[in-house]
Amino acid sequence: MKKTTAVTLMNYLQGISQDNKEDFSRIAMGAKFTVEPSVQQRLENAVQESSDFLKLINIVPVDEQQGEILGLGVAGTIAGTTDTNSAGRKTQAIHALSKIPYHCQQINYDTHLKYATLDMWAKFPDFAKRIGALKAERMALDRIMIGFNGTSRAATSNRVSNPLLQDVAVGWLKKIEDNAPERVMKEETRDSGKIEVGEGKTYKNLDALVFSAVSDLIAPQFQDDTKLVAIMSRDLLADKYFPLVNQSKASEQVSGDIIMSTKRVGGLPAVQAPFVPKGTILITRLDNLSIYYQSGAMRRTLKDNAEYDRYEDYTSSNDDFVVENYESVALLKNIKMVDAPQGDS
Structure with missing residues (x-):
């Protein structure tokens, strides 16, 4: 020195x-x-x-x-009615209580x-x-x-x-598996160990898979939440699936570590974040993490x-x-594409 x-x-x-x-x-x-x-x-x-x-x-x-x-x-719904002649009104927690x-x-x-x-x-x-x-x-x-x-x-x-x-700490995906296994889909058929997506399969494309996951795995009061996104692994989406959202500075499009697609997957905005495991989609609000x-x-x-x-x-x-x-999450793992992914525009 x-x-x-x-x-x-x-x-x-x-x-x-x-x-x-x-x-x-x-x-x-x-x-x-x-x-x-x-x-x-x-x-x-x-x-x-x-x-x-x-x-x-x-x-x-x-x-x-x-x-x-x-x-x-x-946390969920807060609207309601009360007949105050027989009972008092009750407040609802505006944030999730757990x-x-x-x-x-x-x-x-x-x-x-x-x-x-x-x-x-x-x-x-x-x-x-x-x-x-x-x-x-x-x-x-x-x-x-x-x-x-x-x-x-x-x-x-x-x-x-x-x-x-x-092995440093337990992350979000593992905690969803441990604390809310009912909101995790790892396989399409028992003991198959995978979710196949493509022609001739239960899910013809990623749109069908994501749409079904929202309906089946996320609690009803959160299924139409406009802030839900599909955080997807890089391997599931072709480059054409991700035209970058217009930004004021071109350099920001290159330097950002998250890509927000202008297209949707199963009706949800598609998001590509760093280090999402291969063959994985996490459906949730970003501010739920x-x-x-x-x-x-x-x-x-x-x-x-x-x-x-x-x-x-x-x-x-x-x-x-x-x-x-955990009521507003759905985790899909072991997704295997058997043909090119398709999405609505």
Whole structure:
């Protein structure tokens, strides 16, 4: 590491110590510290802003590590009548009430930068911003990956055997399978292990499959919800199925991590999000998906590791992946196309 880089790095640490109201010498020596809630909130905002998909779901701070899910979003019907001559009027909860628990557990977002990279970046005035933006973007992608692929939480995760972070935390799809199996379709016929879509099959095309899933798997009061979408895996849709929605800046069409189709599948807007497992469709409102993080529980350690010529950043957050209302979801897995997908326009 160059001397000028070391000076820039010390200034970077000084800013961190001031923001977190921590003694500079402790941080410079590599002591673990608790990130100030306001700083944690800024990081969470940066993570959400770095992903078009995360902007459409909920990222929610919670005070307690464990509790009952908040039930964000509209719960169901509220209209009714009451004969007040014989009984009083009764209010309805405007948000979903559930006894389903959440549990924010530690996830490590540990990174490092090689000295050579630091030497290159140290010359830029936005040194700290560059580091923060890079970490926020990777945290966003990893959270989406866990949300769609997480099936368990290992004591020590293994990214070699689980490249989609399947063993870091339990994600949304696995929670739907565990907590609402009646809203999951994995096969068309018993023991077939697949849902075949195409000519000569029960479902001639994806439209028929999605339409049937809404009618059969989603609770009646949510079937006509205008915010329902079909979040689909990339393999199910040809490129022609996704003309991008017009946006003001062409660059945003390229940089976005979510594609909203102008066409519909089974009457619902088709959405392509990153890391949705192959052969999968999740039907729900986007704001029915949440990531909870425990406020005040983020820990951080910054460490110069000369043995490996790098500067290390150990960051942990207590997170959980939450489905707010299981009545407004339908999960379709193991979909196999036997001919080209078709859709209405």
